[in-house]
Amino acid sequence: MIKKYRKKPTIVEVVQWTGKNISEVLRFGRGRIRHRKFADDELYIKTARRNMIIRIGDYIVKENGKLTLYKHDIFRKNFEEI
Numbered sequence: 645m646i647k648k649y650r651k652k653p654t655i656v657e658v659v660q661w662t663g664k665n666i667s668e669v670l671r672f673g674r675g676r677i678r679h680r681k682f683a684d685d686e687l688y689i690k691t692a693r694r695n696m697i698i699r700i701g702d703y704i705v706k707e708n709g710k711l712t713l714y715k716h717d718i719f720r721k722n723f724e725e726i
Contacts (some may be wrong), residue, residue, distance in 0.1 A: 654707060655726065656705050656706060656707045656723070657672070657702055657705070657706040657707075658704065658705050658706070658719075659672045659703070659705065660701070660702070660703050660704075661687060661698050661699070661700055661701070661702050661703075662700065662701075663684075663685055663700040666679060666687070667690050669687060669698075669699050669704065669725070670687075672704060673704065673711060674704065675687065676689060676690045676691075676711055677689050677698070677704070677711075678690075679691075685699070686698065686699060689704065689711060690711075690723060691710075691711055691712060691714055692710055692711075694712050698713060701714055701715075701716045702714065702716065703715075703719040703723075705719075705723075709715065
């Protein structure tokens with residue numbers, strides 16, 4: 645018998661890189677987010693798949709201990725604040 649299911653919503657932790665909250669973002673990343681002194685507006689994140697640049701306005705999502713990077717528009721389409 646074929647049935648239909650709706651994926652249950654998952655609650656995740658999120659921080660947005662504003663360019664002014666570096667200590668908050670670095671704490672959130674627990675060693676997986678780096679700051680290079682020559683690029684004040686960029687951070688670097690090591691995700692499960694690859695290393696990525698975090699730009700101002702990007703969201704870092706923590707789900708089950710894994711970090712994922714979302715650009716602003718994609719994040720807004722997929723997440724709602726609770």
